[in-house]
Amino acid sequence: MFFFIFRDIKIAFQNFYRNLWLFLVTIIIIVLALFSVNLLIVLNVLTNISVEVIKEKIDISVYFKPEASEEQIYSIKSRLEVLPEVKNARYLSKKEALEWFQKNHENDPKILEALQGLEDNPLGDSLIIRAKKISDYKTILNILDEKQYNNFIYDKNFGDYENYIDQLNLISKKIQQIILIISLAFILIGILVILNTVRITIYARREEIRIMKLVGATNWFIKVPFILETVICAIFAFLFSIILFYPFLNIIQPLIFGFLKNYDFNIVTYFNQHFLQIFGWQFVCIIILSIISGSVAIKKYLKI
Structure with a gap:
């Protein structure tokens, strides 16, 4: 069993490398989606911290x-x-x-x-x-x-602190709504991009698939690498989003420190402490999304 799993993963990586430029577009789209969601999370956290800062000064x-x-x-x-x-x-x-x-x-x-x-x-x-x-x-x-x-x-x-806090709470709710809307929008975009990527990949390898069928390859043998390719694409996108996002957090930390008037808060530390809650669900979501999208694309475009 492990031999077959390793074989499918190896084939998926080979196909991924052969269609690198095609998958690169998908990776960029997913990275932008995750980066946008994480940026909105930063804004939401800062709004909540601002409310706490004001409460302490009242x-x-x-x-x-x-x-x-x-x-x-x-x-x-x-x-x-x-x-x-x-x-x-x-x-x-x-x-x-x-x-x-x-x-x-x-x-x-x-x-x-x-x-x-x-x-x-x-x-x-x-x-x-x-x-x-x-x-x-x-x-x-x-x-x-x-x-x-x-x-x-x-x-x-x-002071008119209560109005300030009401406004900040309203902003926080709006940001949460925006996070939800943008997340759903990027999920839709991600699904469409993955569907299109798999469709193009299937079309580019149509002769190879035909030959595989002629020599007796099973449907599972043909389908699994396509799904694994979308998973590999999602994993790379997830890793790149984290690699890009943490330097961004370090850049904005001095600005946050000034904005909060020397309040002891470090955005990098916050993301480290909530790493699993923030990035864990993102990883699970994009993996599930890639598997579902890949499966739908294969069912729709792969005629075997």
Whole structure:
């Protein structure tokens, strides 16, 4: 049995080499398909990481008036800390509050210019509050808006993070849809290319096939090499796609690092950690696709 398997593989490689330029076109198409899918996976991963980065930066900054007493501030802090929605509440002194305020408004030159024109620190003490979930911030803001706190709360700063996250989640869903559509499109293209490749190969070897039948070759002996050729083609395409994709990941890593504002994330490490999940199913899919396409082409075009 192993002799026959080895014989069929040997014949398949010989035929593959003889029709190398024809199969090269098929390999390029499959490589482009896999590269496009992997590129969209990168975009989807970056979108999800961006959401996590924004979530880590979300907080409510509560600035108190200078006349607010420590007792009043700590009473609010204590009330917030017992809420199930609150992750933590951090107290900042006047100096720390000013530094925090300047950092949060670093893109607003008018506010920074107004602060520099003042001799004294206009801010009082402050609280930095973080919730467990984004949806919990609404509950916290409702409490801080109560009338009893209006006399000593100077300002509350809560960026429009929720809209950003909603937009990123929407982008992520769109990317996933695009991945699905492009994958299906390339599957269709791959099937058509393999069908056409097998058809041309059968036509080019029609005399050889006729002679094989005359000397008593079985249908299985004739058909198997054609299927193995498509499998060999798929394997080479898969290997070339990985060989090309990893240098691409190394090239874009510095850009990703800058995009995520020094967030500790390495796209190469991510693909290494998820190698089987990402590339394993791709390998299985293209092998199955090549076998099915080759079998259909043989049934349709090989008249024996």
